[in-house]
Amino acid sequence: MSDVSGGTSTAASDETDAGDPGTSGPEPELRHGVPVTWGPGGQEVLHPSRGQLLDVVSALRTEGYWQCLDVAGVDYLTHPGRLLPDGIAPERFEVVVILMSHVERRRIRLRVQVPESDPTCPTLFRIHPGTEAPEREAFDLLGIRFADHPDMTRILMPDEWEGHPLRKDHSMGRIPVQFKGAPS
Amino acid sequence: MGLVDNVRDDGLAGLEHNFLTGRLEDLVRWSRYRSLMPATFGLACCALEMMAAGGPHYDLARFGMETFRASPRQADLMIVAGRVSQKMAPVLRQIYDQMMEPKWVISMGVCASSGGMFNNYALVQGVDQIVPVDVYAPGCPPGPETLLHAIVTLHEQIRTGEILRRRDAAGGGAGLWVDQLDGQKEPTAVSIGATGSVTR
Amino acid sequence: MAITEPTTAEGAAGLRAPSITAGTSPEEGEKVLDAALVHLTSDHSVLRLSETEAEDRSGYQAPVADPDAGPPSDFGDERMIMNMGPQHPSTHGVLRLVLEMEGEKILRSKPVIGYLHTGMEKTGEDLTYVQGCTNVTRMDYAAPLFSELAFSLAAETLLGIEVPERAQWIRMLMCEVNRVSSHLLFMATNGMDLGAVSMMLYGWREREEVLRFMEAVTGLRMNHNYIRVGGVAADLPDGWREDLQRILDVLPRRLEEFDTLLTGQPIWRDRLQGVGVMAASEALALGATGPILRSTGYEWDLRRNMPYLHYADVDFDVIVGTYGDCFDRYAIRLAEIQESMRIIGQIVHLMPGGDYRIQDRKVTPPPRARIDESMEALIHHFKIFTEGFKVPEGEAYAAVESPRGELGCYIVSDGSSKPYRMHIRGPSFINLQTLPHLMRDSLIADTVAIVSSVDPIMGEVDR
Numbered sequence: 067m068s069d070v071s072g073g074t075s076t077a078a079s080d081e082t083d084a085g086d087p088g089t090s091g092p093e094p095e096l097r098h099g100v101p102v103t104w105g106p107g108g109q110e111v112l113h114p115s116r117g118q119l120l121d122v123v124s125a126l127r128t129e130g131y132w133q134c135l136d137v138a139g140v141d142y143l144t145h146p147g148r149l150l151p152d153g154i155a156p157e158r159f160e161v162v163v164i165l166m167s168h169v170e171r172r173r174i175r176l177r178v179q180v181p182e183s184d185p186t187c188p189t190l191f192r193i194h195p196g197t198e199a200p201e202r203e204a205f206d207l208l209g210i211r212f213a214d215h216p217d218m219t220r221i222l223m224p225d226e227w228e229g230h231p232l233r234k235d236h237s238m239g240r241i242p243v244q245f246k247g248a249p250s
Numbered sequence: 251m252g253l254v255d256n257v258r259d260d261g262l263a264g265l266e267h268n269f270l271t272g273r274l275e276d277l278v279r280w281s282r283y284r285s286l287m288p289a290t291f292g293l294a295c296c297a298l299e300m301m302a303a304g305g306p307h308y309d310l311a312r313f314g315m316e317t318f319r320a321s322p323r324q325a326d327l328m329i330v331a332g333r334v335s336q337k338m339a340p341v342l343r344q345i346y347d348q349m350m351e352p353k354w355v356i357s358m359g360v361c362a363s364s365g366g367m368f369n370n371y372a373l374v375q376g377v378d379q380i381v382p383v384d385v386y387a388p389g390c391p392p393g394p395e396t397l398l399h400a401i402v403t404l405h406e407q408i409r410t411g412e413i414l415r416r417r418d419a420a421g422g423g424a425g426l427w428v429d430q431l432d433g434q435k436e437p438t439a440v441s442i443g444a445t446g447s448v449t450r
Numbered sequence: 451m452a453i454t455e456p457t458t459a460e461g462a463a464g465l466r467a468p469s470i471t472a473g474t475s476p477e478e479g480e481k482v483l484d485a486a487l488v489h490l491t492s493d494h495s496v497l498r499l500s501e502t503e504a505e506d507r508s509g510y511q512a513p514v515a516d517p518d519a520g521p522p523s524d525f526g527d528e529r530m531i532m533n534m535g536p537q538h539p540s541t542h543g544v545l546r547l548v549l550e551m552e553g554e555k556i557l558r559s560k561p562v563i564g565y566l567h568t569g570m571e572k573t574g575e576d577l578t579y580v581q582g583c584t585n586v587t588r589m590d591y592a593a594p595l596f597s598e599l600a601f602s603l604a605a606e607t608l609l610g611i612e613v614p615e616r617a618q619w620i621r622m623l624m625c626e627v628n629r630v631s632s633h634l635l636f637m638a639t640n641g642m643d644l645g646a647v648s649m650m651l652y653g654w655r656e657r658e659e660v661l662r663f664m665e666a667v668t669g670l671r672m673n674h675n676y677i678r679v680g681g682v683a684a685d686l687p688d689g690w691r692e693d694l695q696r697i698l699d700v701l702p703r704r705l706e707e708f709d710t711l712l713t714g715q716p717i718w719r720d721r722l723q724g725v726g727v728m729a730a731s732e733a734l735a736l737g738a739t740g741p742i743l744r745s746t747g748y749e750w751d752l753r754r755n756m757p758y759l760h761y762a763d764v765d766f767d768v769i770v771g772t773y774g775d776c777f778d779r780y781a782i783r784l785a786e787i788q789e790s791m792r793i794i795g796q797i798v799h800l801m802p803g804g805d806y807r808i809q810d811r812k813v814t815p816p817p818r819a820r821i822d823e824s825m826e827a828l829i830h831h832f833k834i835f836t837e838g839f840k841v842p843e844g845e846a847y848a849a850v851e852s853p854r855g856e857l858g859c860y861i862v863s864d865g866s867s868k869p870y871r872m873h874i875r876g877p878s879f880i881n882l883q884t885l886p887h888l889m890r891d892s893l894i895a896d897t898v899a900i901v902s903s904v905d906p907i908m909g910e911v912d913r
Contacts (some may be wrong), residue, residue, distance in 0.1 A: 106607050109847065111845075128477075132483060132734050133737055135739075135858065140873075141871075145864040168755070169473075171755055172756075175847060195487065195736055196737025197737070199880065200880070216496075220564075223564060224564070239569075241375050243369060290538075293566060295673055295909065298591060298635070305657075306658075307655070333566065335567045338566070341565070367585075370568075372572075391672055432671075
C-alpha cells in the first residue's frame with residue numbers, strides 16, 4: 067500500500083502541491099490522497115472513493131488507528147443536497163466507517179459514496195474482522211453488499227424477509243390505530 | 251390468607267371445606283392457582299422487572315411462583331415479557347404449543363399487549379395475534395407491583411373458575427386487563443376476591 | 451480486594467503479558483494485530499452456515515476429513531450441530547447460538563441474533579429530538595441513561611450548544627448510579643448462570659436500593675427518559691445527598707458478601723479461571739471495548755482516555771485484568787462498582803448549583819408556570835412539543851463508556867426537527883463477535899459462563 071506523501075508524519079493534513087496559481091478557491095486538504103472535511107466538534111472526516119477505501123483504512127491502521135468501531139450505512143434518497151467536498155459526487159448510499167486511534171486518542175470517520183445502480187463496497191473484514199456483523203447489518207437493512215465478505219446474509223430480519231427496511235422508500239410498516247394524532 | 255393453624259378445623263386456606271369433603275373441582279382449581287409455574291419468556295426490558303418481581307423485595311415466592319421453569323413442558327403460565335419481533339413470533343408460538351393444558355398467558359407490558367410505542371415493520375403488534383392472552387398488564391415497563399396485580403388477578407380468576415367461562419365466551423384468551431399500580435405512595439388495597447378491580 | 455493467583459493449571463496457562471497495550475508503537479502494534487488476523491479471518495472458530503444448511507447437518511455427522519481438526523478425539527470424531535436458544539434459561543435475552551460440537555467440546559459456533567429487532571433506528575427517524583430519548587433508552591435496557599446520554603451528546607454537538615455545569619454533573623452522577631445497577635445485574639445473572647442462585651437474590655436486593663433512588667430522581671425505575679437534549683428533565687429532589695449516602699454506606703458491606711460468596715470460592719474459580727481467554731490483539735481486531743478489552747490487559751476507558759462530561763475532575767481507577775478470562779471480567783465489574791461508588795461519593799460533594807438544563811428557549815421548553823404569563827413561552831412550548839426544534843444540517847458521532855463498552859450515537863441531520871438517520875453503535879452488538887473465538891475448544895458448560903461474562907444486552911444488539 068503506497069502512501070501518497072511517502073512521509074511518516076502524523077500531521078493532520080497533507081497539502082497538495084501548489085499547482086496552478088490561477089486556481090480559484092483554497093486547495094482541498096488531503097490525507098492519504100483523500101479529501102478531508104471537519105465536522106462539528108472538531109471531528110475529522112475523510113471521503114475516500116470505493117476504490118480507495120481499503121488502502122486508506124490500511125494506511126490509517128499503520129498510523130495507529132487499530133480499532134474499527136463501526137460500519138454504518140445511510141440512505142440519502144430524500145436528502146440529496148448535502149454538503150460534500152469538491153470532486154465528490156453525492157450518491158444515494160453512503161457507508162460510514164469510524165476508526166479509533168488509542169495512541170492519539172481520537173476518532174476518524176470515513177464516508178464512502180455508494181451508487182444506487184451498483185450498491186457494493188469492498189469489505190473491511192480482512193483488515194478489521196470486527197466489521198463482519200456491522201456490514202451484515204448494513205446489507206440487511208439497506209441493501210449495500212460488501213464484496214468478499216465471508217457471510218453476506220441477513221442478520222436482524224428473518225432470512226425470508228423481502229426488502230431493506232431502513233431504505234427511505236421502505237415504509238414504516240405501521241398499522242392503523244384508533245387515536246387522534248397518531249401518524250398515518 | 252396463608253396461615254393455617256389447624257387443618258382439620260380451619261381447612262386449607264382458600265377452600266371452604268377441608269380436603270376430605272371439599273369439592274373436587276375446588277381442589278383442582280386451588281392447586282392450580284397456588285403453584286403456577288411460569289415459563290422463562292423474558293424478552294426485553296420487561297424481563298428485568300419480571301426478575302425484580304421474583305427478587306426479595308417483591309417476592310413471587312409467596313404466591314408459589316418463584317420457580318421459573320425453563321422447559322415449557324413443565325410450565326403452565328407464559329408471561330410474555332417484552333417486545334415480540336417478526337423473527338421471534340414462530341418461536342413464541344412453538345413454545346406456547348409445547349406447554350400442557352391448562353395454560354395461561356399474561357401479556358406483560360405494552361409492547362406485548364399491543365406493539366407499544368413501536369408501531370412499525372419489525373414488531374408483532376400485540377402478542378394476542380399469536381397466542382390467546384388472558385391478562386394484559388400495561389406499563390412500559392410495568393413495575394413488579396403491576397405484574398403482581400396481574401398475577402393475583404389471574405389467580406383469582408382461576409380460583410373461581412371465572413377465567414374458563416370468560417375464555418369460552420371470548421373464544422380465545424380471557425382478555426382481562428388490569429390497572430397499572432406502580433409508583434404509589436400508599437399501598438393500594440386490592441382485596442383478593444373482589445373482582446371489582448378488574449374491568450370489563 | 452485483590453485478584454489472587456490462579457488455582458488451576460488452565461488459569462495459570464492464561465497468564466501472559468499483554469502483547470499490545472495503548473502505549474505500543476504503531477509499527478509494533480501492527481505486527482501483533484497482523485498475527486491475530488490470521489486466525490480471526492479464517493473459519494477456525496466462526497461457523498458460517500445458513501439456516502437450511504444447519505438443519506441438514508444437525509444430528510450425527512459422519513467423520514469428515516478436515517485439516518483444521520487436529521488429532522481425532524476419544525469421541526471418534528463425530529460432529530454435531532446443536533442449537534441453543536433463543537429461549538433458554540440463561541437470562542441473557544433472546545440470543546441463539548448454533549454450536550458445532552464434538553462430544554462436549556465446542557468447535558465452531560455462530561451467534562444468531564435478530565430475535566429482538568425492533569426497528570428502533572427507523573422509528574428514530576420519525577421521532578423529534580425531544581422524543582428521541584424515549585426510543586434510544588429502550589435499547590440497552592440495563593443501562594438506559596447511557597444511550598440517552600450518547601444521543602443527547604450527538605444532538606448537542608450538531609446544535610453547537612453546551613449544557614450548564616450542574617446538568618453535566620447530574621448526568622455524570624446518574625450515569626455512575628446506572629453503572630452500579632447494571633453491574634449488579636451482571637453479578638446477579640452471572641451468579642445464577644453458574645449455579646450460585648442466591649447471588650441472584652443478593653444482586654436484586656442491592657439493585658432495588660439503587661432503582662429506588664433512580665425512581666426518586668427520574669420518576670421511573672427503568673427506561674427513564676431523563677437525560678435529554680439540553681440537559682436533564684428535572685432537578686435532583688431534596689434529600690438526594692442523604693439517599694445516596696445511605697446507598698454508599700450499605701453497599702460496601704454487601705459487596706463484601708459477594709466477595710465471600712464468590713471470589714475466593716474454589717468452585718467459582720474453577721469455573722471461571724482460564725475459561726474464555728482472549729488476547730488483547732484479538733479483542734482490538736474484533737472491535738471489542740469495555741470490560742472485555744480491559745480484561746485482556748489493555749487499558750482503555752473513555753472516561754479516562756477521552757473524558758466527556760466532568761470525568762477529568764474526579765478521581766477513579768481504571769480496572770484492568772491480566773489473563774483475559776471470564777474471572778477477570780467478573781472481577782473487573784465487581785471492582786468497577788466500587789470505583790463508581792467512589793465517583794458518586796465525590797460528586798455528592800462537588801455538585802455545583804445552577805441550571806439543570808440549558809436556558810436556550812429554542813431547545814428547552816419553558817417552565818410550566820411561565821406559560822400562563824408569557825405568550826412567547828406558550829409559543830415556544832407549543833413548537834417544541836409538536837414540531838420539535840430544528841437541528842442544523844450535518845452529521846456527528848458521540849460516544850460514552852457504558853458498562854458494556856463504547857456506546858456511540860451517529861446522527862445525520864438534514865436541518866429538520868427529526869434525525870435523518872440515527873444509528874447507535876451498540877457495544878454488545880460488536881462484542882458478540884468475540885463469542886465464537888472465546889468458545890472455541892471449550893466445553894458446553896463453559897458456554898454459559900462465557901456468554902454471561904460477555905454480558906450482552908439483546909436490546910442494543912438487535913435494536
